Ligand SMILES: Cc1cc2nc3c(=O)[nH]c(=O)nc-3n(C[C@H](O)[C@H](O)[C@H](O)COP(=O)(O)OP(=O)(O)OC[C@H]3O[C@@H](n4cnc5c(N)ncnc54)[C@H](O)[C@@H]3O)c2cc1C
């Protein structure tokens with residue numbers, strides 16, 4: 001067995017797989033180490049199973065909005081069928097398909113838990129306790145992801161609370177589900193489980209989806225309430241207890257209590273770095289790993305960190321974007337080739353700072369990229385903000401009865417380019433990429449007038465937003 005590789009990747013989630021793939025394509029020999037399932041969180045306990053749990057509810061809501069379909073869709077969701085579909089999407093938690101992909105891509109896999117053991121050295125401990133030491137000729141890339149945080153709420157540790165893992169892999173639908181945390185996971189899982197028949201109580205210490213435009217969280221809260229969920233904002237739990245009969249009691253500020261059959265903690269993530277041997281190279285276990293825009297770790301020219309573990313952006317697509325830059329730059333540096341680190345260059349993840357797209361698959365959907373109005377103002381950019389009600393676009397009336405939604409453009413008035421876009425409404429996810437291209441391409445507003453949206457599509461909201469900004473006028477001859 002070889003003990004030396006050009007590159008050792010720790011963690012075979014979506015991000016690690018992509019770093020390895022790019023590096024192999026760049027001519028390096030690569031070992032990837034995985035302690036659980038090849039494919040990582042996204043495939044088995046995050047993006048994919050959560051979207052499978054949400055899809056049927058979204059389709060049924062769409063049918064209810066459309067006269068004719070509404071009359072045909074009179075029942076409730078078949079929760080068992082949804083759970084079975086989710087199991088298929090999560091490949092029944094069997095990673096053999098992804099292992100085959102690694103093999104085809106020319107990436108060698110080692111199963112086990114990897115720990116750094118000084119510079120460029122990694123010790124792999126397999127399930128039977130056997131260890132193997134490998135060294136990297138050029139680089140080690142840490143792609144170990146993140147894990148759910150459990151906040152220090154009295155009693156929570158002992159209450160057998162579900163995290164994102166248990167809720168996305170749930171085997172049945174609890175009658176009453178309480179969710180602590182009004183962020184992305186909390187809102188998506190509240191949407192899914194309310195539609196699957198749970199009575200959901202969502203407990204958020206602020207409003208919902210803080211950090212996005214305020215109208216996003218407000219629309220999601222309103223819809224959840226309309227569907228029967230109990231949404232409590234501006235309140236925190238003070239005590240959680242699992243009772244003798246298996247139920248859970250959650251005590252809130254002000255002593256109100258909530259009874260539930262299961263409780264989910266969805267209060268953010270921590271770096272998966274606590275048992276990674278970071279101390280052997282002078283870094284601190286448990287910390288997010290700081291990197292430059294080529295994803296190289298500050299102060300260690302052989303070490304890279306990519307994806308969630310950096311804490312830069314906790315999204316699969318953005319981690320994979322970083323991975324493409326990192327895999328390519330590791331290969332370039334190994335070959336002594338030139339490296340392009342200028343903003344928007346091949347080897348840097350510039351978009352992390354300026355154009356991170358995200359879709360929240362709630363009802364209504366929330367799609368955003370770039371800066372919110374508040375973030376743009378805070379960063380000192382001279383901005384203009386325009387809003388348009390999506391219900392006024394022609395396509396909305398065809399889409400379904402009483403369509404409601406909001407789109408917001410944030411414009412940098414000095415550079416005359418879009419720096420932020422948020423849209424909230426049913427089936428708006430696919431509107432997002434146009435905005436991402438406008439921001440990354442720094443397309444001048446005047447030119448956007450020539451990007452004509454098809455009639456009647458929801459994309460016509462672009463035209464309405466431009467009209468709200470004002471058509472550039474032609475100066476009449478004097
Ligand atoms: C419920 C939920 C839903 C989400 N939905 C979306 C979504 O719709 N869209 C989106 O873009 N993002 C979504 N995300 C975020 C997304 O899941 C993460 O951004 C993504 O999984 C990060 O990928 P990663 O490869 O960096 O980490 P991970 O997927 O966590 O992979 C890290 C891998 O490293 C392995 N590992 C860790 N330590 C070691 C070690 N010492 N040795 C060997 N192996 C190790 C782990 O077993 C794991 O397989 C969601 C997250 C959650 C929690």
Ligand SMILES: NC(=O)c1ccc[n+]([C@@H]2O[C@H](COP(=O)([O-])OP(=O)(O)OC[C@H]3O[C@@H](n4cnc5c(N)ncnc54)[C@H](O)[C@@H]3O)[C@@H](O)[C@H]2O)c1
Nearest residue numbers: 151181182183184185186205266267268269314359360361
């Ligand atoms: N569709 C998607 O793109 C998608 C879906 C799910 C998750 N994700 C990603 O996964 C990551 C994790 O999601 P998340 O929802 O766990 O984190 P989050 O940061 O989005 O939300 C955490 C929420 O918990 C609250 N909170 C924190 N500590 C608390 C406490 N002690 N008591 C009460 N509330 C508390 C915060 O105020 C916040 O509202 C996100 O960064 C997100 O980008 C993405």
